Amino acid sequence: MSKKTIHILAIESSCDDTGAAVLKNNRVLSNEVAGQKVHAAYGGVVPELASRAHQQNIVPVVDQALKIANVNKSELDAIAFTRGPGLMGSLLVGTSFAKSLSIALDIPLIPVNHMQAHVLAHFIQDDSQKQPPFPFLCMTISGGHTQILRVNSHEEFEILGETIDDAVGEAFDKTAKLLGLPYPGGPLIDKNAKEGNPLAFSFSEPKTPNPLDFSFSGFKTAILYFLQKEQKKDSKFIENNMNDICASVQRSLVNILMNRLKLASEQTGINHVAIAGGVSANSEIRSTLKAMENEMGWITYIPKFEYTTDNAAMIGIVGYYKYLNKDFSTENIIAASRLDINK
Template identity: 60%
Template structure:
């Protein structure tokens, strides 16, 4: 018979619902919010309003596609944080109400941990899921983390950004160049046509396993400012090379710290997760670690990189098996919590 879990994701600007049967995804629907493009970034108030409009239709579609009724569900899993508080509250409120109405358990999920657990969804490109322990580089618009994953529930944060996240660096670089939001995927697209060694942008290399991207962003800003004084058409004439160069620099920082983590821990099982794990430059660079460093590499399918409810559902599945249920008085949290 197996276990059916409904996953709900609403941490930022995407409303998503998924149904999982054991480790197999039966449905995974995402409603994107295009309203933010005009503002050059996510507007929290608009995001929460859109979640309110989207959440019921998205859940209905997920249940319909999975071909099960709500009464067949064993539990409701939802993102409890980190994220935008208004957005989180919409998903949390619906999940609580739905679980009470159905009389089934409520499961709260850490959004960042769920990105990692997405690697355990059936149907990935690798034959077997990662063996514990492994190192996961989790990279998104709001977070950049190196996590030592010891099991489904024990994950040790061994490195993180001290300022901007890598995804934020991509988006800010795109904004500096005048590219529309969201700029990260556009940089990846243009980078494929450019020379990654065309330009270099000095940036600090901080000690240890922590990351810093604010210096790189500032260096990129000043470089373009100086070039535009000489040639007002500099960006338009060099878009591909600029994108390839800034992407190469960001990936270089990420890879350097990942290699340091491999050396310090002695663990050669490595994975990437989060929205920026969809970046082709990062995926290609990490894939090469198998040959260059003798690592076993796990790279998620594209549909499980960006925010989605499938990762919430798989996290809920593991928690259900371990009877890790939440009280309905639980409240969402905006910032990442280690525990």
């Protein structure tokens, strides 16, 4: 390419975090995120409140990202943004802003698939994380998605298995809610589990027609019935066993994930294995995957914490590869709440 340095402004607004990042080629110069505390009172994300908060946050977050990166708007070469999947109201805020700025600056507009971005976060040039070779397996785990992918290139993703109902992140958060823990509860289960006995209670692993698929709906129901049964015997059961319950639930969920991942590796013969998505910040998932290097002979890839949860840097890295391929869009592009991994 004739232009050696590419500056991309990336925008992420798929759920309840407003993110903006500036990348210089495949390196992150800034990665700013504004969260939304308003949802805690409701025990989950309220779509209407999320979109309103995005409208309030997007201008200051973008401005902050540009200032920290020390990049002027006139130096930008493209605008990358999350097209989907996600909450439609939230996506519309980021999409509209990106379109407007692209037109105003007369620079290319690059729509990005949020799920591709989680996977390609591994390719952000950062001295503290290594990049997997193609093909590799990637398990994307978040509040809304659970998938095992064979990643053949920066543009080609093959779904080997996915959830047929709920995502693993929802199983963590729903369990936390049943235990009376505040939202978001997944990180609190992880924290309490460190002080508990993971063998204190056992929960069965759901079966699926495709052995690489996941199902967490029945798992959540099993936790509900288990707690109701034990509380009839002891009204303070949760209070007295909080750490053990958290440790046992987390161990069961991690086992479900890892058993599918082991099977995918055996079936494909691929031993380069990565994780991505917000739930990949879970400490037991990370330590268990690392232990697989000895047990299974895997080479594993774990993203930095700031690239696991929803963030704009991961949107920017997809934007960078799309820019190299001149994969641009017109202002007629629309947000999509549902979006296939290869679109």
